[in-house]
Amino acid sequence: MVASPHPPAWLRALLERRGPAVMGVLNITPDSFSDGGQFIAPEQALVRARAMIADGADIIDIGAESTRPYKGAKPVTADEELARLKPVLAAVVALGVPVSIDSMKSEVVAWALDxxxxxxxxxxxxxRDAGMAALVAARNVPVVVMHNRDSVDPALDIMQDMAAFFDRSLDIAAKAGIARDGIVLDPGIGFGKTPEQSMTALARLDELAAFDLPILVGASRKRFIASVSPSEPQDRLGGSIAAHVIAAQRGARIIRTHDVAATLQALRVTEAIESKR
Structure with a gap:
């Protein structure tokens, strides 16, 4: 199957509007760093998805394996990931908002796309998964390509590492036949990075404009916030909003957050104030 030359209409509409789109996080896991276990029951997950949509979420990002960016996440098999998704995913899709499947396994992504x-x-x-690029190309779906590292290196120039990583990913995508304008880049705040490197990635986010691709930022409740203002994940709303407002100002077109209503309000107020300049 030949890749579509353009992203789908719903994604184009979100990326072309004035303010960034908001992606709501739905973790159906027992061990996600911020809300592990809260929404693993299907009925709780569906209530959460409905609430985020009511709050203004443009996309729901659903994941069934913790990819928490710190030590402690427990890898699960594809069968276990699918067992968590099967009672939930179709019902969330039926709510009418585009659904993103957050998984590093092509087998799980293929089922979710079905x-x-x-x-x-x-x-x-x-x-990571050799079959992912071919799957994305065959299904003609957009893909979020996130920067990641197996280990943290405080001496690293994180922006150089990110650029090299994205170059490799884009080469893989091109060879698989994925249309370039169906790709969204994510700097992976907190993943394989020190708190200082995460903040650098946010501060210098506009450098990723060199790739001429839309940027997604998910800084919600991440640990770098606590390095500035000691806090537990559930108490990092203020820091999350600050990071996401800065990300939007530096070009992020999609903001991934646990706190949809507050984030959307902050983005809208920021935009309204800036429009008066």
Whole structure:
């Protein structure tokens, strides 16, 4: 199957509007760093998805394996990931908002796309599962390519590492036949990075404009916030909003957040104030 030359209409509409789109996080896992276990029951997950849509979420990002960016996440098999998704995904898709499947396994992504998921979100940027790029190309779906590292290196120039990583991912995508304008880049805040490197990635986010691709940022409740203002994940709303407002000002077109209503309000107020300049 030949890749579509353009992203789907729903994604184009979101990316072309004035403010960034908001992606709501739905973790159906027992061990996600911020909300593990809260929404693993299907009825709780569906209530959460409905609430985020009511709050203004443009996309729901659903994941069934913790990819928490710190030590402690427990890898699960594809069968276990699918067992968590099967009672939930089709019902979330039926709510009518585009659904992103957050998985590093092509087998899981393929099943989710069969159920109506509209975008693949790969936290290893097409570089971990050898079948992911071919799947994305064959299904003609957009893909979020996230920067990641197996280990943290405080001495690293994180922006150089990110650029090299994205170059590799884009080469893999091109060879698989994925249309370039169906790709969204994610700097992977917190993943394989020190808190200082995460903040550098946010501060210098506009450098990723060199790739001429839309940028997604998910800084919600991440640990770098606590390095500035000591806090537990559930108490990092203010820091999350600050990071996301800065990300939007530096070009992010999609903001991934646990706190949809507050984030959307902050983005809209920022835009309204800026419009008066």
């Amino acid at each position: 159920q109506g998921a509209a975008i693949a979100n790969d936290v290893w940027g097409l570089q």
